[in-house]
Amino acid sequence: MVTSREDAHGLWSALAARPAPGGGDTGEPTRLPQAAWRLDPDPAIGPDEVRVDVERLNLDAASFRQLREQHGTGDAVREAVLAIVAERGKMQNPVTGSGGMLVGTVAEVGPQSTTGLRVGDRVATLVSLSLTPLHLTDGLSRWDGTSERIPAQGHAILFGRTIAARLPEDLDPALALMVMDVCGAPALVRRVIREHRVLTGVDPSVLVLGGAGKSGSLCLAMARAERSPRVVAVVRDDTEAQAVDRAALATHVVVADARDPLGLTAAVDEVGGPVDLTVVCVDVPGCEQPAILVTRDGGTCLFFSMATSFSAAALGAEGLAADVRLLMGNGYVPGHAELALSLIRENPGVRGLFDQRLAEEGA
Incomplete structure (x- = not known):
């Protein structure tokens, strides 16, 4: 039509x-x-x-x-x-x-x-x-x-x-565009972290699937800025793990396939087990049930990927008898652009990852 x-x-x-x-x-x-x-x-x-x-x-x-x-x-x-x-x-x-x-x-x-x-x-x-x-x-x-x-x-x-x-006049336009493209993710992560803090009185643990990517690295930076005591980055290979580790964006970096429920669960168990908030930032399908498995009962699973299947997430949580709140990421949160740009300005680690991506793409 x-x-x-x-x-x-x-x-x-x-x-x-x-x-x-x-x-x-x-x-x-x-x-x-x-x-x-x-x-x-x-x-x-x-x-x-x-x-x-x-x-x-x-x-x-x-x-x-x-x-x-x-x-x-x-x-x-x-x-x-x-x-x-x-x-x-x-x-x-x-x-x-x-x-x-x-x-x-x-x-x-x-x-x-x-x-x-x-x-x-x-x-x-x-x-x-x-x-x-x-x-x-x-x-x-x-x-x-x-x-x-x-x-x-x-x-x-x-x-x-x-x-x-x-x-913004102080940032390369290509860099600003790359940040603004995913600026809703860190803003929503901050909102969920603060909601958890109000409800429970403690800072939540956070895990990000796709922690080396654009939205994933910004979500990690936001979790660190919000004082999350355990921030786990899940990445696909050792090269990404080294990049995230150098950027000091996580307390733990795990190499695992985000689509493999048993492999991901075992890897996360080695760094403290299920978390309060899991954020899915990978651009491939099939990550819904693995993400739910590494989220503790009563926690939140935030899907910030266009590859996410709502039915797979909802039915998967039901099939796993998982008491997990499922959120579909909305790319709009008031103030999201300036918040993400402030992370780039203030966090040299995440800025370095974005600069490296721009260099690799020949910007």
């Missing part, structure tokens, strides 16, 4: 005040932008919209992995992304349902916009490309299809409720 910009404008602006209307001439319910099959990327903006000249796209890790595994070569991945955007008016991987984010310069602001953005602002969107009208004009000719970060030219439309942040 195609969602017109008029539909999206009305729904997006009034969503807080009334439920989404249904019906229409087709007899189908109106879709919000993320659920719609196609969006209208017409550059003419509505009264509360913003048009952004696109400079770079950043695919989310799960989507990029799926495209790379399906299409193989970089040229084929590039053609797949172009086809998706042309067909759907947005970048929404049809397999994972996810997209990513973008960087660009504000070109036009509607008179009723409440975003606070001004023409000329260089911004990063803090919502998914899966709900952002997008049109590309350069055929992604500067992208070789081998990296999540895509030099691009075109335009995108921000709705009245779309959140975007001005790029």
Whole structure:
């Protein structure tokens, strides 16, 4: 189903005040932008919209992995992304349902916009490309299809409720984009840690699956900043283990396959056993039940990966008779961008991991 910009404008602006209307001439319910099959990327903006000249796209890790595994070569991945955007008016991987984010310069602001953005602002969107009208004009000719970060030219439309942040002047734009792409993860981890502290009077132990990645390393840094007494990083190999250890982001670093329930459980048992909070930051499916197994009864398992299956997590917890609170990570938490950027500024260990990733990708 195609969602017109008029539909999206009305729904997006009034969503807080009334439920989404249904019906229409087709007899189908109106879709919000993320659920719609196609969006209208017409550059003419509505009264509360913003048009952004696109400079770079950043695919989310799960989507990029799926495209790379399906299409193989970089040229084929590039053609797949172009086809998706042309067909759907947005970048929404049809397999994972996810997209990513973008960087660009504000070109036009509607008179009723409440975003606070001004023409000329260089911004990063803090919502998914899966709900952002997008049109590309350069055929992604500067992208070789081998990296999540895509030099691009075109335009995108921000709705009245779309959140975007001005790029900080003290950080490299590529670094800021990489941080903002996953900034919801550490903010939500902080919230859960503080909730646990209020309810129990003690600081929770924390385990992060995928501790060497972008979201994972920020979650580790947040756990350390919040004084968690035991912070366990689970990584996939010795190279990642050494990197996390050098960065001093965890009290314990474990090399294990996050998809292997028995192997992961045995490895975690060697460093103190189940934890109060498990955070899943890996971009592969099949980690739901292993994550639940290493979370103590009464604890919380936070899934911050687009590869997560809700049914596998819910039914897996039931099948394991696990009294564990299951949370699906929401990429938006008030103040999340500045919080994540402050971690990069203040924690040299996590900053080093991000700088190394940028260097390896040739940024």
